[in-house]
Amino acid sequence: MLGLGLIATGLLVAAPTARAQEVVGHRAERSDEEATLVFELADGDALSITLAGGWVWLNGAQVGRYRSGGAFEASWRSAVEQGGGDVTADLLESVQQLEVAEFRESEIEGIAAVAAAVENLFIGEVIVPEIVADTDLHGVGIGAGDAVGAAIAEATAAAEAAARVMETIRVEAPPAPPQRFVVVNHSPSLVGGWASGLLSLVATYLGLAFMGLGFLFLAPRQLETVGDTVWHSFWRSFLAGLFAQPLLLPVFGMVMVGLALTVVGVLVLPFAAAAFAVGLFLAVTGGYIALARTVGEIYLRRKMARGESVATWGSFRYIVYGLSGLLAIWLPAVVLGPVRVAGEVALIIAIVTTWVLATAGFGAAILSRGGVRGTFVRRLDLALTDEQFWTTDQMPADQPRERIARRRP
């Protein structure tokens, strides 16, 4: 077993005596790949010692080799780990008294360099002002601040005086980080990113399409009413959805608090919370699907108007086409996803667009009371009907439908 101090003593016999350097702090970093110790010196410089990748580094320069997993590395790591969390004085002492159980000839150069580097480091005398906390504060003014100030002034004067008489040696080379020996590339492959994104998009599409099918079976008229509302009063629906969003949490809170105030209400609290969540989900998803249905309907009607043949599977076809249109905005985000700036821009555009559309759908669901009220749906376009010509009297074209119907022969 050989002590680092003994090695340093041996070296110092032959070498000119180095001047003492005061250490004021330290930094230590430990990982599987490296163990680094940086002593901060009083003159503002630092001494950095790193064991990494089989090399001993001193202020960024290779000074020798060490055996990975060997006794020197084990002792060094032990000293750094044990002293790392402790005060600098203890750490310096443990490094200066480092003992290496066995070492190879090839390691001597590195060990000697480390020993020489730390040999003349010392911790200066530290005067910490004695601050007596006010133990009985009752009836005592705030005097501790003055005590702190006086004590600090005294300590500062002592430290400055000590600094004036202390001779220091500059560490010539500034500490440089050692080379990294492990480079890990974490960037995903472009194909993997596209495939994953496309798969997610298709899954979302299928999920929404099946939900649309469910809405068609269970509430076809309501879906149509919500769709008409969002299409014919888009901005009104959007604003309704926008203003409703910040109110959701307060409304939820009010409902919960209101229920909590009564005995019966407390019992139904979990059900009310679940119902609120389900209602919100249905309103948002239903509104979005209703919008998709209307988009699909308009597209297919225009196609039919051009005389093109359209296979008929009812309203579900509208939803399928509409969702294709609405979700197509995500395709650029998927394709350009791995590209640094363009991918982020496309993603933001897709998020904002989808948010606007779904907010409008949500607002339409609110305005139409879940598709029950048709206040904001499209009005009957008399130009597309010949009902008014069935009347015997001359009827103004803007009369309500009910009156027209009554006068029908």
Place this chain on the structure above:
Amino acid sequence: MRATHLFPLVALGVLTLVGAPNVSTAQSWHTKSLSRQYRGERHLTVSVEFASGSFTLQPTEGSALYRAELRYDEEHFDPVARYETASQELHLGVDADEIDRDFELSDESPQYLHVELSPAVPTELDLEFGIAKAQIDLGGLSLRRAAVKTGASESVVAFSVPNRVACDKFSVAVGAAEILVEGLGNARCGEITVVGGAGAMTLDFTGAWQQEAMTRAVLTVGLGTVTLRLPENLGVALDLDRLFVGFEANGFTKRGDRFVSAHAEDAEPALFLHIRAALGEIRVEWVSPESGT
């Protein structure tokens, strides 16, 4: 409130598009420790930003200005451990700005930051956590100002013994979290502000109150429960602005719009509390002065 939080469809789209399979979740743990000797510093400004894991802070013993140990995942976080000698500023924590989008922050992470500060140096503190468990003992420090911000965390902030110097302001901002602030009577702060989003807050005002000192505390709470632990011998004046908030004026007497405690009826109150709360409940517990921290 961000609209995207309220809109599951967008969240679904975003989550599915940036799906998990394409990103590595490997972890590489590093431990960084640092310490500096006290050398007559006149003040210290400490700034901590810690995204996830456990955080502890306490006064140090001995001659160190500060001591800190940080264990962090190098794959997802950048460590911050820097002391600026000229300005006497200490910056600690982990920077999570560049983390993978699918990486889940957790307060159960083995990542941790332990900090010890010298009681001898007047200190200003800015602590900010994301999803973290925090145990902070500010008692016995020389604290001039302190600000604690937490996101979704379980935090305990305590003044176990009196602050060594008078403190201008102590502020706490809580997102959706549980927080316990103990021994506020030891804080010796002229102004205390607490802002809570949603969650449970317990504010313990026990401690060594100064006879001549006066503290103003402003609590603003969105949704949640606030428990006030007040020493029985403390004069307290309470102004309350509330909407859908349960409050039992237990131990208070109403004087105009203000609630006052028994000890504040004859003498000037030592604590002026102003609470603004929207939804939830305010509980008051009167405790014997000896039971405080």
